Amino acid sequence: MESLEAELERARALEVGALADAIESIGFECTRCGSCCKGETDEPHTATVFPDEVRELQTAGDETAEPEASVSERSTEYDWRDVARPMPYGLTEGEDGLEGETFEWALQTDACGDCRFYEEEPAEGAGDGTESETGTDADAMGSGYCTVHEDRPLICQTYPFSVALGGTSQPMGEAVDEEGIVRAHECEGLGRDIDRADAVEIAQALRERAIRELEEAIAVRDQYRPADAGPGEVVVHDSEGAKRPDGTPLE
Ligand code: SF4
Ligand code: SF4
Numbered sequence: 001m002e003s004l005e006a007e008l009e010r011a012r013a014l015e016v017g018a019l020a021d022a023i024e025s026i027g028f029e030c031t032r033c034g035s036c037c038k039g040e041t042d043e044p045h046t047a048t049v050f051p052d053e054v055r056e057l058q059t060a061g062d063e064t065a066e067p068e069a070s071v072s073e074r075s076t077e078y079d080w081r082d083v084a085r086p087m088p089y090g091l092t093e094g095e096d097g098l099e100g101e102t103f104e105w106a107l108q109t110d111a112c113g114d115c116r117f118y119e120e121e122p123a124e125g126a127g128d129g130t131e132s133e134t135g136t137d138a139d140a141m142g143s144g145y146c147t148v149h150e151d152r153p154l155i156c157q158t159y160p161f162s163v164a165l166g167g168t169s170q171p172m173g174e175a176v177d178e179e180g181i182v183r184a185h186e187c188e189g190l191g192r193d194i195d196r197a198d199a200v201e202i203a204q205a206l207r208e209r210a211i212r213e214l215e216e217a218i219a220v221r222d223q224y225r226p227a228d229a230g231p232g233e234v235v236v237h238d239s240e241g242a243k244r245p246d247g248t249p250l251e
Contacts, residue, residue: 004218007167011210014163019203020196022182023161029192034120034144036159036187039113046106047115048169049084050216051238053153054105054247057083060148080247082116083108086236096232103220103237107153117148154209160187161206168213
């Protein structure tokens with residue numbers, strides 16, 4: 001792999017039009033099956049969320065805010081732990097639960113292991129025009145929906161796509177299709193016709209996500225100092241430093 005800095009330059013040079021061409025060629029329409037929001041039988045849902053995305057999601061429950069209000073203009077309705085949990089990879093099971101050091105945050109899960117923002121409509125509720133993850137009308141679709149659709153993280157805005165750059169995430173296993181630098185991952189909505197405007201929207205988010213992931217990786221690498229987590233303690237390293245599981249700085 002090239003250095004993270006070299007990959008970041010490649011990410012910045014990505015052309016939205018070319019990415020949109022690739023997405024159109026692969027084809028995609030979300031069917032609201034919910035697979036990318038739910039956990040597996042033996043593994044809870046795991047999707048990376050950046051620190052500023054956690055803060056944005058903390059304000060997603062503020063129903064008094066104007067739709068276009070910035071994070072600073074909205075009130076914080078969710079605690080950090082309501083939104084995010086330490087990325088489990090690298091943590092070990094201690095006497096009092098998980099412990100150790102890890103990198104980055106994952107979207108918080110519910111008791112079923114699904115993303116805590118995922119809901120399913122009652123059967124009678126289908127067809128009422130509720131927007132799905134990608135804005136598809138509910139007619140003839142599944143019943144899953146995202147309760148924080150407008151504030152969902154970049155990883156969710158761009159699923160099932162990724163770009164083939166080192167240092168960027170490749171969600172849910174190996175790619176099942178690819179076109180140029182764009183990869184497509186497991187998703188029952190692949191191969192369906194997609195509007196140019198929707199393809200461009202995903203392409204813009206895909207480019208932004210690649211840049212953000214690499215900037216985050218570089219910052220984590222540069223800031224990392226071993227934290228020597230004690231028994232029963234979890235330390236999370238992100239681009240802003242070492243933190244406790246409630247998102248507060250360690251020092
Ligand atoms: S993006 Fe794909 S996997 Fe996720 S809900 Fe839509 S169709 Fe299902
Ligand atoms: S934030 Fe929304 S789109 Fe993302 S995994 Fe959760 S329910 Fe799905």
